[in-house]
Amino acid sequence: MSRRKSEKEYEKTFACHFFRWLDGEKDPFIGQVEMQQQEAFREGEGDAERRLQEKNILLNQIYGRKKSRSIRNLERFYKVASVVFCGILIYLLLLTVSFLPPIGVAQRPINNEVSARYIEKGLQETGAINIVSGMILDYRAFDTLGESHVLFVATVTVLILLRMDKGKKDYAGVSLEEVEANDRRYEPKNDAILQMAAYLLVPVIIIFGVYVILNGHLGPGGGFSGGAIIGAGLILYLNAFGFEKTERFFTEKTYKRISFCSLSFYCIAKSYSFYTGANHIESIIPKGTPGAILSSGLILPLNIAVGLVVACTMYAFYVMFRKGGF
Amino acid sequence: MAEWLCLIGGTLFLLTGIVIFAIELYGAYHYHYVLNRMHMAAFGDTFGIGVSLLGLMIINGVNFTSLKMLLVILFLWCASPVSSHLIARLEVATNEELETHMEVEQE
Numbered sequence: 001m002s003r004r005k006s007e008k009e010y011e012k013t014f015a016c017h018f019f020r021w022l023d024g025e026k027d028p029f030i031g032q033v034e035m036q037q038q039e040a041f042r043e044g045e046g047d048a049e050r051r052l053q054e055k056n057i058l059l060n061q062i063y064g065r066k067k068s069r070s071i072r073n074l075e076r077f078y079k080v081a082s083v084v085f086c087g088i089l090i091y092l093l094l095l096t097v098s099f100l101p102p103i104g105v106a107q108r109p110i111n112n113e114v115s116a117r118y119i120e121k122g123l124q125e126t127g128a129i130n131i132v133s134g135m136i137l138d139y140r141a142f143d144t145l146g147e148s149h150v151l152f153v154a155t156v157t158v159l160i161l162l163r164m165d166k167g168k169k170d171y172a173g174v175s176l177e178e179v180e181a182n183d184r185r186y187e188p189k190n191d192a193i194l195q196m197a198a199y200l201l202v203p204v205i206i207i208f209g210v211y212v213i214l215n216g217h218l219g220p221g222g223g224f225s226g227g228a229i230i231g232a233g234l235i236l237y238l239n240a241f242g243f244e245k246t247e248r249f250f251t252e253k254t255y256k257r258i259s260f261c262s263l264s265f266y267c268i269a270k271s272y273s274f275y276t277g278a279n280h281i282e283s284i285i286p287k288g289t290p291g292a293i294l295s296s297g298l299i300l301p302l303n304i305a306v307g308l309v310v311a312c313t314m315y316a317f318y319v320m321f322r323k324g325g326f
Numbered sequence: 327m328a329e330w331l332c333l334i335g336g337t338l339f340l341l342t343g344i345v346i347f348a349i350e351l352y353g354a355y356h357y358h359y360v361l362n363r364m365h366m367a368a369f370g371d372t373f374g375i376g377v378s379l380l381g382l383m384i385i386n387g388v389n390f391t392s393l394k395m396l397l398v399i400l401f402l403w404c405a406s407p408v409s410s411h412l413i414a415r416l417e418v419a420t421n422e423e424l425e426t427h428m429e430v431e432q433e
Contacts, residue, residue: 191411191412191415193408193411194408194411194412197404197405197408200404201401201404201405204401
């Protein structure tokens with residue numbers, strides 16, 4: 001503290017504020033930025049009773065506990081089995097750790113010929129200039145197959161949780177039609193500026209996404225990033241023009257068909273290439289000249305399949321959280 | 327000589343852009359109300375990025391990368407004001423005590 005200033009004066013200076021902030025004594029956000037504290041949870045009259053009632057309804061009607069004895073037995077077995085299964089899993093994983101090689105030894109399995117081969121012969125064997133694409137869609141295509149299925153399973157899970165069927169009124173007293181009517185209360189409704197921007201930007205965004213997907217084997221990009229760009233373009237279009245416009249070309253049926261076709265095409269194509277590779281049969285799919293747009297064998301179609309799945313998944317997530325159905 | 331001029335001009339533009347970003351950051355934390363803060367953020371998103379990328383384009387010279395930077399500027403100038411407009415719209419639609427922050431014209 002400076003000797004020339006009194007303590008009261010010093011408290012007003014910038015240095016004092018700065019060092020207090022540095023020491024964490026003062027939060028610069030408190031009182032400065034608009035923030036609202038969450039209200040404390042307060043239980044009203046009859047809330048506990050209602051909660052108990054709802055729990056009983058859930059147990060009796062949905063899980064059918066009263067209906068049969070076998071389900072109750074299964075529940076007990078499930079609890080015991082889950083604990084036993086977790087115990088076995090933990091034991092196995094710890095056992096594997098004890099077999100791992102020590103750290104810092106040159107002969108570790110990670111320093112093997114696999115990565116050297118990827119770098120030396122990747123271009124020749126996969127035909128892709130972008131070696132990352134060559135790895136994820138050729139050498140390790142099985143892994144990418146799992147990833148695209150994870151996306152599909154995630155959508156299905158969200159569908160189970162948030163889906164609303166037409167005509168039913170079971171969802172906390174609200175039907176899908178009411179949700180649709182409420183949908184645009186806070187959303188921009190027929191906003192001329194947003195519509196003009198979307199009119200200009202959406203084609204550009206979608207074309208850029210297509211470019212990223214088709215160039216996946218030639219440069220940075222690929223199915224995942226390009227699909228995300230296309231999905232963002234679709235979401236922008238939906239925000240600007242509403243569900244009536246998007247449902248002309250993208251409904252639940254479209255989602256089903258695109259996902260099914262892409263994932264099954266991926267499975268069949270990679271099954272073929274694994275089969276030929278394992279049995280040392282010459283594959284009929286030509287590699288082409290590296291650098292051309294139609295080259296590198298299966299990587300380009302697989303990129304397209306992955307991109308379609310990713311774009312549909314992003315759009316379906318958004319629609320599901322906004323409205324609860326297509 | 328021309329290269330030096332390009333370098334100096336580009337650097338000046340870049341420095342201007344950095345100053346604008348500093349003003350944006352200061353403003354975004356200085357103001358308390360959402361519309362003022364949104365204005366400062368949009369200011370940096372359009373003007374700051376435009377000037378900085380212009381500086382990079384001048385340093386880079388005329389080639390394909392500069393064209394890409396120009397497209398980035400165009401994209402941001404289309405997208406950022408629209409998002410600010412939507413934030414402002416949402417604030418007007420949801421805030422019931424709008425009169426405490428500003429004068430509201432009665433229609």
